[in-house]
Ligand SMILES: [Ca+2]
Protein backbone atom coordinates (compact mmCIF):
# COMPACT_ATOMS: atom_id res chain seq x y z
CA UNK A 491 0.00 0.00 0.00
CA UNK A 492 1.22 3.46 -0.82
CA UNK A 493 2.28 5.64 2.05
CA UNK A 494 -0.44 8.03 3.14
CA UNK A 495 0.45 11.36 4.65
CA UNK A 496 -1.14 11.51 8.12
CA UNK A 497 -2.59 14.97 7.62
CA UNK A 498 -4.70 13.81 4.67
CA UNK A 499 -6.25 11.16 6.85
CA UNK A 500 -6.95 13.78 9.51
CA UNK A 501 -8.66 16.02 7.00
CA UNK A 502 -10.91 13.14 5.95
CA UNK A 503 -11.90 12.47 9.53
CA UNK A 504 -12.49 16.13 10.33
CA UNK A 505 -14.81 16.33 7.38
CA UNK A 506 -17.10 13.65 8.75
CA UNK A 507 -18.24 16.20 11.29
CA UNK A 508 -18.77 18.88 8.68
CA UNK A 509 -21.51 17.37 6.55
CA UNK A 510 -24.18 19.91 7.50
CA UNK A 511 -25.93 21.67 4.62
CA UNK A 512 -24.20 24.70 3.22
CA UNK A 513 -25.90 26.71 0.50
CA UNK A 514 -24.18 28.30 -2.46
CA UNK A 515 -22.35 31.48 -1.37
CA UNK A 516 -24.06 34.69 -2.52
CA UNK A 517 -21.10 35.64 -4.70
CA UNK A 518 -22.03 32.75 -7.01
CA UNK A 519 -25.00 32.40 -9.34
CA UNK A 520 -26.77 29.23 -10.35
CA UNK A 521 -28.55 29.32 -13.72
CA UNK A 522 -30.53 26.51 -15.38
CA UNK A 523 -29.43 25.93 -18.98
CA UNK A 524 -31.16 22.68 -20.03
CA UNK A 525 -34.37 21.51 -18.35
CA UNK A 526 -37.03 18.81 -18.75
CA UNK A 527 -34.61 15.87 -18.58
CA UNK A 528 -35.97 12.49 -17.49
CA UNK A 529 -33.50 10.39 -15.49
CA UNK A 530 -30.45 12.09 -17.05
CA UNK A 531 -27.03 10.63 -16.23
CA UNK A 532 -24.29 12.24 -18.27
CA UNK A 533 -23.51 14.89 -20.88
CA UNK A 534 -20.69 16.08 -23.08
CA UNK A 535 -20.19 18.96 -25.46
CA UNK A 536 -19.40 19.00 -29.15
CA UNK A 537 -16.66 21.56 -29.96
CA UNK A 538 -19.38 24.01 -31.11
CA UNK A 539 -21.03 23.89 -27.66
CA UNK A 540 -23.95 21.57 -28.42
CA UNK A 541 -24.94 19.38 -25.45
CA UNK A 542 -25.24 15.61 -25.93
CA UNK A 543 -27.25 14.21 -22.99
CA UNK A 544 -28.02 10.63 -21.93
CA UNK A 545 -31.33 9.85 -20.27
CA UNK A 546 -31.12 6.45 -18.68
CA UNK A 547 -34.74 5.65 -19.48
CA UNK A 548 -36.33 5.19 -16.10
CA UNK A 549 -35.69 3.58 -12.76
CA UNK A 550 -38.07 0.63 -12.53
CA UNK A 551 -40.23 -1.42 -14.86
CA UNK A 552 -40.38 -1.49 -18.63
CA UNK A 553 -37.66 0.38 -20.53
CA UNK A 554 -38.92 3.76 -21.74
CA UNK A 555 -37.40 6.90 -23.23
CA UNK A 556 -33.77 5.76 -23.19
CA UNK A 557 -32.42 8.43 -25.49
CA UNK A 558 -29.45 10.57 -26.33
CA UNK A 559 -30.69 14.09 -26.92
CA UNK A 560 -28.97 17.10 -28.44
CA UNK A 561 -29.42 20.67 -27.18
CA UNK A 562 -28.08 23.96 -28.47
CA UNK A 563 -25.44 25.88 -26.45
CA UNK A 564 -28.33 27.99 -25.12
CA UNK A 565 -30.22 24.87 -23.99
CA UNK A 566 -32.84 24.55 -26.76
CA UNK A 567 -33.81 21.01 -27.73
CA UNK A 568 -32.53 20.23 -31.23
CA UNK A 569 -33.01 16.52 -31.92
CA UNK A 570 -33.06 12.98 -30.57
CA UNK A 571 -29.62 11.72 -31.48
CA UNK A 572 -30.32 8.05 -30.69
CA UNK A 573 -33.33 6.18 -29.38
CA UNK A 574 -32.40 2.83 -27.88
CA UNK A 575 -35.74 2.28 -26.14
CA UNK A 576 -36.25 -1.31 -27.30
CA UNK A 577 -32.89 -2.53 -26.09
CA UNK A 578 -32.13 -0.89 -22.75
CA UNK A 579 -32.91 -2.38 -19.38
CA UNK A 580 -33.19 0.44 -16.88
CA UNK A 581 -33.99 -0.87 -13.39
CA UNK A 582 -31.81 0.43 -10.55
CA UNK A 583 -28.41 1.53 -11.81
CA UNK A 584 -28.85 0.07 -15.30
CA UNK A 585 -29.80 1.98 -18.41
CA UNK A 586 -28.22 4.37 -20.86
CA UNK A 587 -25.38 5.84 -18.78
CA UNK A 588 -22.10 7.51 -19.84
CA UNK A 589 -21.41 9.49 -23.01
CA UNK A 590 -18.24 10.86 -24.61
CA UNK A 591 -17.65 13.00 -27.67
CA UNK A 592 -14.58 11.98 -29.68
CA UNK A 593 -11.68 14.45 -29.16
CA UNK A 594 -11.47 14.67 -32.96
CA UNK A 595 -15.24 15.07 -33.38
CA UNK A 596 -14.80 18.00 -35.77
CA UNK A 597 -13.30 15.67 -38.35
CA UNK A 598 -14.76 12.23 -37.47
CA UNK A 599 -18.20 13.04 -35.90
CA UNK A 600 -17.99 10.07 -33.49
CA UNK A 601 -20.08 9.89 -30.31
CA UNK A 602 -19.84 7.01 -27.78
CA UNK A 603 -22.28 5.82 -25.11
CA UNK A 604 -22.50 3.01 -22.55
CA UNK A 605 -25.75 1.15 -21.94
CA UNK A 606 -27.16 -2.12 -20.65
CA UNK A 607 -28.60 -4.09 -23.54
CA UNK A 608 -31.32 -6.66 -23.00
CA UNK A 609 -33.20 -8.11 -25.90
CA UNK A 610 -34.65 -11.61 -26.02
CA UNK A 611 -32.16 -13.74 -24.12
CA UNK A 612 -29.25 -11.34 -24.74
CA UNK A 613 -28.08 -9.36 -21.72
CA UNK A 614 -24.98 -7.25 -22.24
CA UNK A 615 -23.04 -4.18 -21.23
CA UNK A 616 -22.36 -2.33 -24.45
CA UNK A 617 -20.39 0.66 -25.61
CA UNK A 618 -21.60 1.86 -28.98
CA UNK A 619 -20.09 4.41 -31.36
CA UNK A 620 -22.34 6.51 -33.61
CA UNK A 621 -21.54 8.82 -36.51
CA UNK A 622 -23.22 12.21 -36.00
CA UNK A 623 -24.96 13.75 -38.99
CA UNK A 624 -27.08 16.89 -38.46
CA UNK A 625 -27.67 16.06 -34.76
CA UNK A 626 -28.67 12.45 -35.50
CA UNK A 627 -26.64 9.34 -34.70
CA UNK A 628 -26.16 6.95 -37.59
CA UNK A 629 -24.24 3.75 -38.26
CA UNK A 630 -24.13 2.44 -34.65
CA UNK A 631 -21.13 0.17 -34.11
CA UNK A 632 -20.71 -1.90 -30.94
CA UNK A 633 -17.09 -1.45 -29.77
CA UNK A 634 -17.47 -3.25 -26.40
CA UNK A 635 -19.83 -6.07 -25.48
CA UNK A 636 -19.75 -7.91 -22.13
CA UNK A 637 -22.04 -10.94 -21.90
CA UNK A 638 -23.87 -10.77 -18.56
CA UNK A 639 -25.32 -14.27 -19.05
CA UNK A 640 -21.94 -15.74 -18.10
CA UNK A 641 -21.61 -14.06 -14.67
CA UNK A 642 -22.51 -17.27 -12.88
CA UNK A 643 -25.47 -15.62 -11.12
CA UNK A 644 -28.51 -13.58 -12.09
CA UNK A 645 -27.44 -9.97 -12.71
CA UNK A 646 -28.79 -7.62 -10.08
CA UNK A 647 -29.79 -4.03 -10.94
CA UNK A 648 -26.68 -2.58 -9.23
CA UNK A 649 -23.03 -1.79 -9.88
CA UNK A 650 -22.76 -1.58 -13.66
CA UNK A 651 -20.65 1.64 -13.48
CA UNK A 652 -20.97 3.33 -16.94
CA UNK A 653 -18.71 6.40 -17.17
CA UNK A 654 -16.61 6.62 -20.34
CA UNK A 655 -13.92 9.27 -20.82
CA UNK A 656 -10.97 10.27 -22.99
CA UNK A 657 -7.57 11.62 -21.90
CA UNK A 658 -6.07 14.48 -23.88
CA UNK A 659 -2.83 12.57 -24.48
CA UNK A 660 -4.64 9.57 -25.99
CA UNK A 661 -7.43 10.73 -28.32
CA UNK A 662 -7.89 7.23 -29.77
CA UNK A 663 -8.25 5.40 -26.42
CA UNK A 664 -11.50 5.17 -24.47
CA UNK A 665 -11.50 4.53 -20.70
CA UNK A 666 -14.60 2.64 -19.51
CA UNK A 667 -15.78 2.10 -15.91
CA UNK A 668 -17.30 -1.32 -15.31
CA UNK A 669 -18.71 -2.09 -11.86
CA UNK A 670 -18.17 -5.33 -9.99
CA UNK A 671 -21.82 -6.38 -10.67
CA UNK A 672 -22.71 -6.58 -6.97
CA UNK A 673 -20.70 -9.78 -6.97
CA UNK A 674 -19.67 -9.79 -3.31
CA UNK A 675 -23.22 -9.34 -2.12
CA UNK A 676 -24.47 -12.03 -4.54
CA UNK A 677 -21.84 -14.67 -4.02
CA UNK A 678 -20.38 -14.98 -0.54
CA UNK A 679 -18.15 -17.93 -1.42
CA UNK A 680 -14.64 -17.33 -0.05
CA UNK A 681 -12.50 -15.68 -2.74
CA UNK A 682 -15.46 -14.78 -4.95
CA UNK A 683 -14.57 -11.21 -5.93
CA UNK A 684 -14.61 -9.99 -9.52
CA UNK A 685 -12.64 -6.88 -8.54
CA UNK A 686 -9.46 -8.91 -7.96
CA UNK A 687 -9.94 -11.38 -10.86
CA UNK A 688 -7.78 -10.38 -13.84
CA UNK A 689 -9.69 -12.74 -16.15
CA UNK A 690 -12.95 -10.79 -15.64
CA UNK A 691 -13.83 -7.31 -16.92
CA UNK A 692 -15.91 -6.41 -13.83
CA UNK A 693 -14.70 -4.12 -11.04
CA UNK A 694 -12.26 -2.57 -13.53
CA UNK A 695 -11.44 0.41 -15.65
CA UNK A 696 -11.09 -0.93 -19.20
CA UNK A 697 -9.11 0.79 -21.96
CA UNK A 698 -9.86 0.09 -25.61
CA UNK A 699 -9.18 1.72 -28.95
CA UNK A 700 -12.10 3.68 -30.35
CA UNK A 701 -12.57 1.07 -33.09
CA UNK A 702 -13.07 -1.64 -30.44
CA UNK A 703 -9.63 -3.24 -30.74
CA UNK A 704 -7.39 -3.70 -27.70
CA UNK A 705 -4.21 -1.60 -27.21
CA UNK A 706 -1.16 -3.86 -26.96
CA UNK A 707 0.37 -1.56 -24.31
CA UNK A 708 -2.40 -2.30 -21.81
CA UNK A 709 -0.85 -3.54 -18.54
CA UNK A 710 -2.35 -7.05 -18.63
CA UNK A 711 -2.25 -7.63 -22.36
CA UNK A 712 -1.25 -11.23 -23.06
CA UNK A 713 -2.84 -12.86 -26.12
CA UNK A 714 -5.24 -10.15 -27.29
CA UNK A 715 -8.20 -12.37 -26.41
CA UNK A 716 -10.16 -11.26 -23.30
CA UNK A 717 -11.64 -14.77 -22.95
CA UNK A 718 -8.28 -16.51 -22.50
CA UNK A 719 -5.54 -15.73 -20.00
CA UNK A 720 -6.01 -12.22 -18.59
CA UNK A 721 -8.64 -9.80 -19.83
CA UNK A 722 -6.39 -7.70 -22.06
CA UNK A 723 -8.70 -4.68 -21.81
CA UNK A 724 -8.00 -4.04 -18.10
CA UNK A 725 -6.28 -0.75 -17.19
CA UNK A 726 -6.82 -0.83 -13.39
CA UNK A 727 -8.62 -3.21 -11.02
CA UNK A 728 -9.90 -3.77 -7.50
CA UNK A 729 -12.78 -1.31 -8.02
CA UNK A 730 -16.29 -1.63 -6.62
CA UNK A 731 -18.79 0.74 -8.21
CA UNK A 732 -18.08 4.15 -9.63
CA UNK A 733 -20.12 7.04 -11.02
CA UNK A 734 -17.40 9.61 -11.75
CA UNK A 735 -14.23 9.68 -13.83
CA UNK A 736 -12.36 12.80 -14.91
CA UNK A 737 -8.97 13.89 -16.20
CA UNK A 738 -6.59 16.69 -15.36
CA UNK A 739 -6.10 18.41 -18.74
CA UNK A 740 -2.79 19.87 -17.54
CA UNK A 741 -1.03 16.79 -16.15
CA UNK A 742 -3.17 14.10 -17.88
CA UNK A 743 -3.87 12.40 -14.51
CA UNK A 744 -6.98 10.21 -14.49
CA UNK A 745 -9.26 10.38 -11.42
CA UNK A 746 -12.04 8.09 -10.24
CA UNK A 747 -14.81 8.63 -7.68
CA UNK A 748 -15.77 5.30 -6.18
CA UNK A 749 -18.66 4.23 -3.93
CA UNK A 750 -17.92 2.11 -0.88
CA UNK A 751 -20.15 -0.45 0.80
CA UNK A 752 -21.18 1.25 4.06
CA UNK A 753 -18.01 2.74 5.53
CA UNK A 754 -15.95 4.77 3.02
CA UNK A 755 -16.44 6.45 -0.36
CA UNK A 756 -13.16 7.19 -2.04
CA UNK A 757 -11.43 9.34 -4.65
CA UNK A 758 -8.54 7.77 -6.54
CA UNK A 759 -5.83 8.75 -8.96
CA UNK A 760 -5.63 5.93 -11.47
CA UNK A 761 -2.29 4.36 -12.37
CA UNK A 762 -1.72 1.88 -15.17
CA UNK A 763 -2.15 -1.64 -13.77
CA UNK A 764 -3.04 -0.38 -10.27
CA UNK A 765 -4.97 -2.50 -7.76
CA UNK A 766 -7.44 -0.28 -5.88
CA UNK A 767 -8.17 -2.81 -3.19
CA UNK A 768 -11.81 -3.93 -3.34
CA UNK A 769 -12.94 -6.11 -1.67
CA UNK A 770 -10.03 -6.45 0.73
CA UNK A 771 -9.95 -2.72 1.46
CA UNK A 772 -12.51 0.09 1.61
CA UNK A 773 -11.09 3.59 1.74
CA UNK A 774 -7.88 3.51 3.78
CA UNK A 775 -9.13 0.62 5.91
CA UNK A 776 -9.91 -3.05 5.76
CA UNK A 777 -13.32 -3.73 4.21
CA UNK A 778 -16.09 -2.28 6.46
CA UNK A 779 -13.61 -1.10 9.12
CA UNK A 780 -13.04 2.37 10.56
CA UNK A 781 -10.13 1.32 12.78
CA UNK A 782 -8.08 -1.39 11.04
CA UNK A 783 -5.89 0.26 8.41
CA UNK A 784 -5.58 -1.64 5.14
CA UNK A 785 -2.22 -3.39 5.16
CA UNK A 786 -2.64 -5.61 2.10
CA UNK A 787 0.51 -5.27 0.02
CA UNK A 788 0.42 -3.75 -3.44
CA UNK A 789 -2.88 -1.93 -3.13
CA UNK A 790 -3.20 1.72 -4.11
CA UNK A 791 -4.80 3.88 -1.42
CA UNK A 792 -7.36 6.59 -2.28
CA UNK A 793 -6.21 10.23 -2.19
CA UNK A 794 -9.39 11.33 -0.34
CA UNK A 795 -12.14 9.50 1.52
CA UNK A 796 -15.63 10.25 2.88
CA UNK A 797 -17.03 8.39 5.90
CA UNK A 798 -20.55 7.34 6.89
CA UNK A 799 -23.20 8.37 6.14
CA UNK A 800 -21.73 7.86 2.67
CA UNK A 801 -22.50 10.64 0.20
CA UNK A 802 -22.47 8.33 -2.88
CA UNK A 803 -19.87 10.23 -4.89
CA UNK A 804 -20.66 10.87 -8.54
CA UNK A 805 -18.97 13.27 -10.99
CA UNK A 806 -15.66 15.08 -10.71
CA UNK A 807 -13.76 17.81 -12.54
CA UNK A 808 -10.27 19.30 -12.36
CA UNK A 809 -10.61 23.07 -12.67
CA UNK A 810 -8.29 24.67 -15.23
CA UNK A 811 -10.20 27.84 -16.19
CA UNK A 812 -9.72 31.51 -15.46
CA UNK A 813 -13.30 32.60 -14.65
CA UNK A 814 -13.03 31.30 -11.06
CA UNK A 815 -9.37 31.50 -10.08
CA UNK A 816 -10.21 30.35 -6.53
CA UNK A 817 -10.54 26.84 -8.02
CA UNK A 818 -7.24 26.83 -9.88
CA UNK A 819 -5.56 23.49 -9.20
CA UNK A 820 -8.65 22.27 -7.36
CA UNK A 821 -10.82 19.22 -8.03
CA UNK A 822 -14.55 19.39 -7.43
CA UNK A 823 -16.44 16.19 -6.63
CA UNK A 824 -20.25 15.84 -6.65
CA UNK A 825 -22.53 13.49 -4.77
CA UNK A 826 -25.90 11.86 -5.28
CA UNK A 827 -27.28 11.69 -1.76
CA UNK A 828 -26.94 15.34 -0.67
CA UNK A 829 -26.65 17.25 -3.97
CA UNK A 830 -23.34 18.58 -2.67
CA UNK A 831 -20.04 19.71 -4.21
CA UNK A 832 -16.76 19.01 -2.40
CA UNK A 833 -13.62 21.05 -3.05
CA UNK A 834 -10.24 19.30 -3.04
CA UNK A 835 -7.10 21.46 -3.16
CA UNK A 836 -4.32 19.67 -5.01
CA UNK A 837 -0.59 19.95 -4.41
CA UNK A 838 1.95 21.61 -6.65
CA UNK A 839 4.28 19.69 -8.96
CA UNK A 840 5.57 17.10 -8.49
CA UNK A 841 2.89 16.40 -5.84
CA UNK A 842 0.00 17.42 -8.07
CA UNK A 843 -1.96 14.23 -7.26
CA UNK A 844 -1.83 14.82 -3.48
CA UNK A 845 -4.92 16.31 -1.80
CA UNK A 846 -3.79 19.05 0.61
CA UNK A 847 -7.25 20.15 1.78
CA UNK A 848 -10.82 18.88 1.46
CA UNK A 849 -13.88 20.95 2.31
CA UNK A 850 -17.57 21.05 1.41
CA UNK A 851 -18.10 23.83 -1.12
CA UNK A 852 -21.92 23.93 -1.16
CA UNK A 853 -25.21 22.05 -1.44
CA UNK A 854 -26.44 22.96 -4.90
CA UNK A 855 -29.54 20.78 -5.34
CA UNK A 856 -32.11 19.37 -2.94
CA UNK A 857 -30.92 16.08 -1.44
CA UNK A 858 -32.40 13.02 -3.07
CA UNK A 859 -32.52 14.45 -6.60
CA UNK A 860 -28.75 14.18 -6.62
CA UNK A 861 -25.93 15.38 -8.82
CA UNK A 862 -24.46 13.21 -11.55
CA UNK A 863 -21.98 14.74 -13.97
CA UNK A 864 -20.04 17.97 -13.41
CA UNK A 865 -17.86 19.56 -16.08
CA UNK A 866 -15.99 22.78 -16.75
CA UNK A 867 -17.43 24.84 -19.59
CA UNK A 868 -15.35 26.65 -22.19
CA UNK A 869 -16.33 29.86 -20.33
CA UNK A 870 -14.65 28.58 -17.15
CA UNK A 871 -17.95 28.14 -15.29
CA UNK A 872 -19.03 24.85 -13.69
CA UNK A 873 -21.82 22.91 -15.38
CA UNK A 874 -23.63 20.36 -13.24
CA UNK A 875 -26.37 17.85 -13.97
CA UNK A 876 -29.22 17.21 -11.58
CA UNK A 877 -30.39 13.78 -12.53
CA UNK A 878 -30.20 10.07 -12.05
CA UNK A 879 -33.40 9.40 -10.18
CA UNK A 880 -35.54 12.38 -11.13
CA UNK A 881 -37.91 13.15 -14.01
CA UNK A 882 -37.20 16.88 -13.63
CA UNK A 883 -33.50 16.80 -14.42
CA UNK A 884 -31.54 19.86 -15.46
CA UNK A 885 -28.09 21.04 -16.46
CA UNK A 886 -27.21 24.23 -14.62
CA UNK A 887 -24.27 26.62 -14.55
CA UNK A 888 -22.45 27.87 -11.47
CA UNK A 889 -20.42 31.01 -12.00
CA UNK A 890 -19.47 34.20 -10.24
CA UNK A 891 -22.60 36.29 -9.79
CA UNK A 892 -20.88 39.16 -11.61
CA UNK A 893 -20.72 36.97 -14.73
CA UNK A 894 -24.32 35.79 -14.57
CA UNK A 895 -25.44 37.75 -17.60
CA UNK A 896 -22.77 36.35 -19.89
CA UNK A 897 -23.90 33.59 -22.23
CA UNK A 898 -22.33 30.18 -21.74
CA UNK A 899 -19.29 28.83 -23.54
CA UNK A 900 -17.74 32.13 -24.53
CA UNK A 901 -13.98 31.95 -24.90
CA UNK A 902 -11.78 33.84 -22.53
CA UNK A 903 -9.93 36.56 -24.48
CA UNK A 904 -6.66 35.60 -22.80
CA UNK A 905 -5.94 32.05 -23.89
CA UNK A 906 -3.20 29.44 -24.09
CA UNK A 907 -3.57 26.78 -26.79
CA UNK A 908 -2.38 23.18 -26.94
CA UNK A 909 0.97 22.89 -28.68
CA UNK A 910 1.12 21.15 -32.03
CA UNK A 911 2.31 18.73 -33.06
CA UNK A 912 1.94 16.98 -29.71
CA UNK A 913 3.70 14.69 -28.94
CA UNK A 914 6.65 16.41 -30.51
CA UNK A 915 10.10 15.10 -31.48
CA UNK A 916 12.00 18.36 -31.86
CA UNK A 917 9.98 21.37 -33.01
CA UNK A 918 6.50 22.50 -32.02
CA UNK A 919 4.23 25.57 -32.02
CA UNK A 920 2.09 27.18 -29.32
CA UNK A 921 -0.81 29.50 -30.07
CA UNK A 922 -1.91 32.07 -27.51
CA UNK A 923 -4.13 35.14 -27.41
CA UNK A 924 -4.22 38.27 -25.29
CA UNK A 925 -7.06 40.76 -24.85
CA UNK A 926 -4.90 43.89 -24.66
CA UNK A 927 -1.29 44.98 -25.10
CA UNK A 928 0.64 42.65 -22.78
CA UNK A 929 3.99 41.45 -21.52
CA UNK A 930 3.98 37.71 -22.08
CA UNK A 931 6.30 35.02 -20.76
CA UNK A 932 6.09 31.33 -21.60
CA UNK A 933 8.34 28.87 -19.77
CA UNK A 934 8.86 25.11 -19.95
CA UNK A 935 9.03 22.90 -16.84
CA UNK A 936 9.73 19.21 -16.33
CA UNK A 937 7.48 16.97 -14.21
CA UNK A 938 9.39 17.82 -11.04
CA UNK A 939 8.52 21.49 -11.50
CA UNK A 940 12.08 22.46 -12.55
CA UNK A 941 12.23 25.18 -15.20
CA UNK A 942 14.11 23.81 -18.22
CA UNK A 943 13.64 26.51 -20.84
CA UNK A 944 12.42 30.06 -21.31
CA UNK A 945 10.34 30.00 -24.51
CA UNK A 946 9.21 33.61 -24.74
CA UNK A 947 9.50 36.86 -22.82
CA UNK A 948 8.27 39.81 -24.82
CA UNK A 949 5.72 42.59 -25.27
CA UNK A 950 2.90 41.79 -27.71
CA UNK A 951 -0.10 43.52 -29.31
CA UNK A 952 -3.69 42.41 -28.59
CA UNK A 953 -4.89 39.40 -30.59
CA UNK A 954 -3.73 35.93 -31.64
CA UNK A 955 -0.06 34.93 -31.63
CA UNK A 956 2.09 31.87 -32.32
CA UNK A 957 5.49 31.00 -30.87
CA UNK A 958 7.68 28.30 -32.37
CA UNK A 959 10.03 26.13 -30.33
CA UNK A 960 12.87 24.04 -31.72
CA UNK A 961 15.64 21.98 -30.18
CA UNK A 962 13.34 19.90 -27.96
CA UNK A 963 15.20 16.78 -29.09
CA UNK A 964 17.85 17.82 -26.53
CA UNK A 965 15.44 16.97 -23.70
CA UNK A 966 14.66 13.52 -22.30
CA UNK A 967 11.53 11.81 -23.49
CA UNK A 968 8.49 12.39 -21.26
CA UNK A 969 5.90 14.86 -19.97
CA UNK A 970 6.61 18.59 -19.71
CA UNK A 971 4.49 21.60 -18.80
CA UNK A 972 4.46 25.03 -20.38
CA UNK A 973 3.17 27.99 -18.44
CA UNK A 974 2.10 31.36 -19.73
CA UNK A 975 1.97 34.55 -17.69
CA UNK A 976 0.24 37.60 -19.17
CA UNK A 977 0.86 41.03 -17.59
CA UNK A 978 -1.09 44.13 -18.50
CA UNK A 979 -0.07 47.48 -16.98
CA UNK A 980 2.45 45.56 -14.85
CA UNK A 981 -0.30 43.42 -13.28
CA UNK A 982 -0.61 39.69 -13.87
CA UNK A 983 -4.02 39.16 -15.49
CA UNK A 984 -3.71 35.57 -16.72
CA UNK A 985 -1.83 32.37 -15.91
CA UNK A 986 -2.31 28.99 -17.54
CA UNK A 987 -0.45 25.71 -17.81
CA UNK A 988 -0.63 22.95 -20.40
CA UNK A 989 1.13 19.65 -20.81
CA UNK A 990 3.22 18.53 -23.76
CA UNK A 991 4.92 15.25 -24.57
CA UNK A 992 8.42 14.93 -25.98
CA UNK A 993 9.10 11.62 -27.71
CA UNK A 994 12.16 10.20 -29.41
CA1 LIG B 1 -6.16 -12.52 -22.79
Ligand SMILES: [Ca+2]
Pocket residue numbers: 728756766767768771772773790792
Ligand atom coordinates in the same frame (compact mmCIF):
# COMPACT_ATOMS: atom_id res chain seq x y z
CA1 LIG C 1 -10.13 1.35 -3.04
